[in-house]
Amino acid sequence: MSKFLKSTTLITAFALTASPVLAEKFGLGRAALPEEIAAWNLDVSPDGSGLPEGSGDVLTGEEVFAEKCAACHGDFAEGVGNWPKLAGGQGTLADKDPLKTVGSYWPYLSTTWDYVNRSMPFGNAQSLTNDEVYAIVAYILYSNDLVDEDFELSRDTFLDVEMPNAEGFIVDDRIEAEHAIWTGEPCMENCKDSVEITMRALVLDVTPEEEGAEAEVVEPEPVEEAAAATEAPDPELVAAGEKVFKKCKSCHQVGDGAKNRVGPQLNGILGRAAGAVDGFKYSNALMEKADEGLSWNSETLAEFLAKPKKYIKGTKMSFAGLRKDEDIAAIEAYLSTFAE
Amino acid sequence: MSKTFTGKPTSRRAFLRGTAAAAAGAITAGAAKAETPDPLITEVQPWANGFGDGVDATPYGLPIEYESDVIRRNVEWLTADTISSINFTPIHALDGTITPQGCAFERHHSGAIELSKQDYRLMINGMVDTPLIFTYADLERFPRENHVYFCECAANTGMEWAGAQLNGAQFTHGMIHNMEYTGVPLRTLLEEAGYDTAGKWIYVEGADASSNGRSIPMEKALDDVLVAFKANGEALRKEHGYPVRLVVPGWEGNMWIKWLRRIEVMEGPVESREETSKYTDTLADGISRKWTWAMDAKSVVTSPSPQSPITHGKGPLVITGLAWSGRGAIKRVDVSKDGGKTWETARLAKPGEKMALTRFYLDTEWDGEEMLLQSRAMDETGYVQPTKTQLREVRGENSIYHNNCIQTWWVRPNGEAENVEVS
Structure with a gap:
């Protein structure tokens, strides 16, 4: 009862602010067991912390990759259709259409290991053994000409691999680079001498149709097709x-x-x-x-x-x-x- | 679930409908006169004569059949597969600011999973005094807050970098929704576990097979991040993370982890796939920006627009749209009818709220001539939404994400509108 009164007082005291201000603990939840943490705490950081025991080499990786990854990513990690390309593209980042792959873009090897381990294969995540993950990652590195074919990836060799685009990132600088120039009272009248249309979406013709349009044009079937x-x-x-x-x-x-x-x-x-x-x-x-x-x-x-x-x-x-x-x-x- | 459409590009039906109505409307200026009595008025209609549905017909209601085109849509060619893909909110057909859950865009990396409240567990581990496990019921016992926030995918408008591409506000700007969330401040849960102040980051991940995870600076985590379980008054939909998702106000949607299952307090960022290979913005010189979390001020005219043509001919016209900023409240929105030569300040339906959608209106007279409609948002920091040319000057065309440029709709005398770029 006294606790109830106390909290009522608190609520009254803070009624003017929208959010509850309570610093004490609620005693809710329970302690996580070590096994539970081990089961979910799988992320791997750039310094390699979080990597488990195990190893895998390029040749083993080639086999595992062919079996479990190539359907979408291609035998040589070159990607099938719209599915991600994992290899190639080095030196294209400043091109009109850069090719971003593990080799050309990803700054940290830990990201590849972590993602393959937790999220791949697509539709059958978390089914790979640690050795298989090491082997697949070794093969992806090989496909990008980043390691030789006798390379074996493990915790010991992990930090030896140099990722080509490791230095290719800067921390968000929009405040300095953009906000400084796009601030202040904007122009309201006579802002341009002339306005010309320079590009039209209909020319590209890539927007999905809404409905019913396919029924509007009915072309007669040529006779020879009916025969076929x-x-x-x-x-x-x-x-x-x-x-x-x-x-x-x-x-x-x-x-x-x-x-x-x-x-x-x-x-x-x-x-x-x-x-x-x-x-x-x-x-x-x-x-x-x-x-x-x-x-x-x-x-x-x-x-x-x-x-x-x-x-x-x-x-x-x-x-x-x-x-x-x-x-x-x-x-x-x-x-x-x-x-x- | 969304609908996929393939086939011809313009909505020819909508176009024809618009033309006919425009012609009819052009006959009269001022209040119209009817030549014959309207049978909808002079004759007793079935709905005025018989019964409608009883109260047990629809225990949970859906929109009436006449609104069946107000739905999420996807763009099939964008992704390899619909399981790891995105669809778009029909913003061209909505008004106000709250997005109904049923048509709010979805983005998942491994499909929308079904996770029950009973099977739900949330772990807090890492640099904390006591690693904890919460059940769903535990979360409902912490003090709750209610906030309205927009959630915008960083790739919204991302297909438009190189030029006008998709013909409709739904497709150019529909990776956004705005809901009223109910949840527990993340700060409360971090305090419950006793977070170590040396932990400068948290890593948050979801329970689905993609294990989508993001690193968030502790400063933001303690500021306004919400562990939410209700949206617009009801449980989250499965496609939005039922039973529990993270709400990260003003920051890119990818960080709003759905099916939230784990929060780890860490010294540094994990640099996961979603914050290195994706959601980083490549500049013209090949260098990429990372940690571009905040969504800059942006706006779009939702009607008239390609999917919402003018169907009434000249005369009174409501131009409306949405504006938002991840860095605070919207202060002002200007609208131009001539591609940016002259601007008029629009009316905000309500004063802008921080990190939430703001509805604007320009109540105007249309002379029936073509228009190049644009809107330009300004937020409380003084930032002015840039043109596409300005954005490209700084970033080039390869950024994919964070395209907050001014959008242009070319409205023609027949009322039809098209996505264009102007000089």
Whole structure:
């Protein structure tokens, strides 16, 4: 009761301020057990504190990476489609389109270790052993030419690795660099001599449509496509292909209203001459093949998709390739359902 | 959940609707005269004749079907996957300042998880007298506060650095929401654990698979950071961190850790992925700014705008928009109709509040001519929202984050608007 009265008095005393002012402890919660702290306290700092026991070398890392990381990040950490590129890009940070990777941008190695350990693989986080994390990180370093192929990463070698962009950061200086000049009474009249439109969003044509627009334009189906459609592919294979196509989707569109993105749109790809989509800028390598008469059919597409860079040396397509023949067959079935 | 749209760029339907209405409106100036009686008035309508829904029809209500286009939207090509992605608040269709939770933008790195209050645990460890574990019920026993704050993703407007790109306020400025939070000051919890004053930083992380974590200076942690469990009076939505999220007033949204599970008092920053490889701002010379936490003053006209064209022809027009600053309260907003040659000061719906959205209105007469609409915010520090040219002069085009430039909408005589850049 006396406690109740005391707190009432306190509340009265501080009623004029919005926030409660109470310095004493409430005695809420319970002490965390060492095992609990150990289970969650996993972060690693730039000086390496927080790193567990363990080690992993580049060659082991290459295998683990191929199995657990390459589907999104590519066999050589070069990235698949829109998924992050982990290697390359050194010296590009001042370019128009800098390539930011572990090698070109990340200032601390601890960040890579910590992130792989706690958040990767995407969809199966915290499933890697400490040795696997060391090995993966060693391989990422190797992919960036930062270590030799006999390198082994452990707590002992961790601080030996020099990150190329370690000195590439400054602490926020907006107050000095910007606020000082963008302060004060602004202009209200005759602020400019003339105003010209210098760029329009509609020219770029990248805004999502809201609704219903696709129903407005109905073009008649050409007769020969109707004929082609009679050889209906196996629906199960098509469904499997749709799943495999997720690997392609970040660069290629297919279906109604498909547009060129990172890669050309793929409507009617089977039977089409290579390099024939209007408005897409193909690599020189692909255009050479096109000039030689390459067209996309079951065989050529399969060969290209298995090892794109081998089939067309110099292709812009950064995809590492589909390893399984059944995936290639599924993709082909799926793409065959989309006419020009 | 949001909706993805693919296909053609302009909302042709909205455009046509706007043109027709504009033509109809142009016939009369002043109060219009009807030629025939309106059947909506002269005839008994079904809703005036029969019943509506009973009180048990909708235990928890959603917006009426006529508002079904006021939804979050994403931009499919922005990210590789919708699991680690972002969508946008339909700010072009909202008014006032409070964002309803159901259409407030979402950004997650490993999907919106379902974590129950019963399974919720919050750990405070590191440089403290007693590392502690709190349950959800424990948190509700600490003294609570209520505050309205905006949460803006540092990448809001980030697609516009190199040029006018996305055609709609939702897409250019919709990575923002503004809610009234209920929660416990972080300071209270740090005091409960007995933080070591030598600990200059805290590291906060979430319970989802991305383990998204950020380092925050102790000074800010003790100042106004809130451990929040309610928003706009009700529990947080799962996509906003149910049951508990961090609220870091005025600072970039990435620091507002959702599904907050751990607070570690530390000597130095962790330099996690989200504060090194991401959320750092690369300048033209390749050097990058880090620890760019505060969101500078910014504003945007939400209507008219590309998704909210003028549909009534010339005459009275309400120009409205939002302004905010992570460094204090909005003091003034100016609006220009001619691309920045001349400016008029807009009316603030209420005096600006610190680190919260401010609604502004310019009640005006539209002459039916084209306009280049802009808004310019000023905050209590005296800072004036810069033009895109000014920003680029200092930062180049590769910063991605913290683009708080003045936005231009080109409104044409038919009422349609487009995202443009002007000289």
